[in-house]
Amino acid sequence: MPELPEVETTVRGLQDLTGSRIERVAVNDRRLDVPRERLVGRVLSRIERQGKYIVCGLSDGSSLRVHLRMSGRLVRFASPSERKYTRLSLLLDRGRLDFVDPRRLGTVEYSQDGLPVSVGIDPTERAFTRQRLGAIVSGSRAPIKVLLMDQRRIAGIGNIYAAEALFAARIDPRRPGKSLSTKEIAAVHSAVRSVLAEAIRKLGTTLGESVSDYRQSSGESGGFQERLHVYSRNREACHRCGTTIDRIKQGGRSTYFCPGCQR
DNA sequence: CTTGTACCCTGACCGC
DNA sequence: TGCGGTCAGGGTACAA
Numbered sequence: 001m002p003e004l005p006e007v008e009t010t011v012r013g014l015q016d017l018t019g020s021r022i023e024r025v026a027v028n029d030r031r032l033d034v035p036r037e038r039l040v041g042r043v044l045s046r047i048e049r050q051g052k053y054i055v056c057g058l059s060d061g062s063s064l065r066v067h068l069r070m071s072g073r074l075v076r077f078a079s080p081s082e083r084k085y086t087r088l089s090l091l092l093d094r095g096r097l098d099f100v101d102p103r104r105l106g107t108v109e110y111s112q113d114g115l116p117v118s119v120g121i122d123p124t125e126r127a128f129t130r131q132r133l134g135a136i137v138s139g140s141r142a143p144i145k146v147l148l149m150d151q152r153r154i155a156g157i158g159n160i161y162a163a164e165a166l167f168a169a170r171i172d173p174r175r176p177g178k179s180l181s182t183k184e185i186a187a188v189h190s191a192v193r194s195v196l197a198e199a200i201r202k203l204g205t206t207l208g209e210s211v212s213d214y215r216q217s218s219g220e221s222g223g224f225q226e227r228l229h230v231y232s233r234n235r236e237a238c239h240r241c242g243t244t245i246d247r248i249k250q251g252g253r254s255t256y257f258c259p260g261c262q263r
Numbered sequence: 264c265t266t267g268t269a270c271c272c273t274g275a276c277c278g279c
Numbered sequence: 280t281g282c283g284g285t286c287a288g289g290g291t292a293c294a295a
Binding site for chain 1: 265266267268269271272273274275
Binding site for chain 3: 231
């Protein structure tokens with residue numbers, strides 16, 4: 001569910017919790033290995049995004065890393081419909097933080113040393129230049145869409161934004177990375193940046209109404225779903241050329257693209 | 264090293 | 280209403 005823009009929106013929505021002290025920790029899922037005794041009494045010193053991870057730095061230098069995977073969200077206070085899916089609650093001196101995750105694929109891990117998560121370059125940062133993307137793309141025969149989604153190389157792009165960026169760049173998702181010209185790499189680079197920036201501006205993509213669908217930490221929907229050109233539009237007409245949008249499988253995931261204008 | 268597949272888990276939706 | 284199949288914003292452990 002959540003990709004870089006959704007995680008970024010979530011983190012921004014939780015900033016006012018920094019400085020809060022953890023008073024109590026409730027774990028409701030055996031799959032989560034959270035050392036409650038190490039958390040209680042600690043203060044949330046910072047809340048930030050690292051790739052698709054949400055990292056809560058604690059006052060003793062340790063940190064709590066949350067990965068939302070497919071259906072997780074962090075909310076201020078679980079609503080009645082979210083109650084039964086609340087897997088972890090941090091009760092704070094000023095408010096509370098609930099980890100809601102219907103599918104239970106999300107992860108929460110405690111890091112004693114608080115070192116950053118090991119992931120690739122953040123595509124929203126200045127260091128993510130077209131040269132940098134070129135080095136990643138030119139060095140592999142893997143399909144460009146798979147490369148964009150490889151978190152060890154680039155951290156934060158998922159299934160929606162990989163598809164949308166390639167549509168914007170007019171590149172066929174099946175093209176081997178190696179086959180892209182310098183000009184095409186520049187187009188992909190520019191598309192990735194603008195699509196992510198716009199999605200952040202729209203506060204993420206909310207696809208449906210179910211409890212598994214992404215919401216902001218406030219519970220509100222995002223707005224980028226109105227801007228989707230290919231994702232989830234199988235068999236509909238391309239907004240640009242009218243060709244029927246196609247859905248194929250790549251790396252076990254659905255890829256949506258327009259066979260008419262993506263080459 | 265690469266690529267592909269199964270799997271983790273739950274819920275929604277579709278056709279019969 | 281029920282049943283079976285498919286699909287889902289992700290990532291990992293394998294096998295080939």
